[in-house]
Amino acid sequence: MNSVKTLVASAVALGTFGLPAWAQDDTIKVGVLHSLSGTMAISETTLKDTMLMLIEQQNENGGVLGKQLEAVVVDPASDWPLFAEKARELLTVQEVDVIFGCWTSVSRKSVLPVIEELNGLLFYPVQYEGEESSRNVFYTGAAPNQQAIPAVDYFLDELGVESFALLGTDYVYPRTTNNILDSYLQDKGIAEEDIFVNYTPFGHSDWSKIVSDVVALGAGGKQVGVISTINGDANIGFYKELAAQGVDAADIPVVAFSVGEEELSGLDTINLVGHLAAWNYFMSADTEANDDFIAGWHDFIGDEARVTNDPMEAHYIGFNMWVNAVEEAGTTDVDAVREAMWGQEFPNLTGGTAVMNTNHHLSKPVLIGEITDDGQFDILSQTEEVPGDAWTDYLPESAVLKSDWQELDCGMYNTETETCVQVKSNY
Structure with a gap:
């Protein structure tokens, strides 16, 4: 076991999933906000494990900006208000540079005002209903x-x-x-x-x-x-x-x-x-990239019976885009990384290339x-x-809306009034 694996194993034993205190000053902290208990644990624990795998693999490849990544895992316990509390803890106490997490839309909406207030960065990996585009969220799951x-x-x-x-x-x-x-x-x-x-x-x-x-x-x-x-x-x-x-x-x-x-x-x-x-x-999916991903997952988890799924691929794409954006920006500063995310491309696992659009949604293939x-x-x-469309064409109130954080600096731009609608999250 190499030194990085030793550090992670020690952190897991301590229940913090972080690195020892002596190592923390020279790490980049990655928050992992997925339920490890409660009704959603059956789905979200796998995404926590996926993030630990991706972080370990990136550390073995030299980390990011010459630093090792530190996974900081918290358990919001399938409790929607607790998601907000844990997000605040990650940003203000743990001082993470980015958060990967949430599953249900109600958990995401609970976290949203905290992320926006504190100018954090959230990568959300699950299909959802759309009708949202936040400056501080990248939506890597499917829109309608x-x-x-x-x-x-x-x-x-x-x-x-x-x-x-x-x-x-x-x-x-x-x-x-x-x-x-x-x-x-x-x-x-x-x-x-x-x-x-x-x-x-x-x-x-x-x-x-x-x-x-x-x-x-x-x-x-x-x-x-x-x-x-x-x-x-x-x-x-x-x-x-x-x-x-x-x-x-x-x-x-x-x-x-x-x-x-x-x-x-x-x-x-x-x-x-x-x-x-x-x-x-x-x-x-019959691709070399998918074969490699599955093999890496089985090696990390130690169980060849464990499956992979769509939200895991969304984390895989989002994490790698974030790594590339940080390297391109030369910093983990949220504003700089967000701008470097627009136009990021990364091979997906089904044979194509995912692209991050300026509405903070990916271009993705649809499979039946x-x-x-x-x-x-x-x-x-x-x-x-x-x-991905942030706002649907099939609801009258949404059909006139557009999201473009690069040119318009707005996630809810009304094309009829040519004004940016400012909506304060109050979930």
Whole structure:
């Protein structure tokens, strides 16, 4: 074990994930803000491990600006207000230079006013509802036009779906995404009566009535499809109920935005085979870069059964862009690094190149995958890189908005009034 690994191992044993005090003055601190306990730990612990791997690999390659990176990990414990407290701790007590973290939109919105107040820098790696562009956040997950809308287009163009069930967990991401999709579908000629929208709480288990309502959409002979923003373990009951009512993917296909390799790992996929997911990355991508990433992950984690997933690739892209921006700027100063981020390019893991746009969203490919019985995805389609939209064209209040932090120095520019709308985060 080299000296860097020894330092990290010692820090882990201490529960700080940082370097010993004698080493801290000569390090660049990287904050890791992911839940290690509570309901979101099953997803976010993997992203914490991903960041530790990326930091270790970068340190083995010489660090950044001649310094080693120090991972400072905190546990917001799936508690949304605690995310804000831990972000403040990272910036004011630990004095980190950058933060990689959050999963749910509610956790990101909790952190946002703290990051903006203290001029921190957050890289957010998970697909989300859009309708946001902060000076202090780089969004490396998918916006709706990079996941939700292409999935609907696949249903319309490839599967001939005529009636849509928009099923989601009851919080901001599903509700905003489905508002966008409802408008988009009607713009595409789908009648309002052919769009069924339903929300359920986290952990919902009784799906019999809802599945019956979905099936009833096809009573007149129309092809039905489900757009799912259902999160967490509620998915298990939902797919089981589809099977219990004799519905399989050939009858009513489901495309999910929150079911990936991590969620499928260890589950019996018998009720999920043939259903779909839309992401910007699948572990099954056949590229040399992906093979290397998977091999590095298995070597770091010490378990070849561990899967990779889309948010891991988002952290991989965001971290490497940040490293390159710091080197280009010659400093970790947030303002200098932010400007150096615009136009950054880095190879993604699916064969293309990610580009950071001036609206702080990436250009990414869109992949549609079919669930296989081994918990992986057979990739059915893959687009060229699609620039992420901060503001959708399918909500009237957003269609007039534009984000451009380079030319306009604004994340919410009204193209009709030609003014920058200043919105104070008050979540």
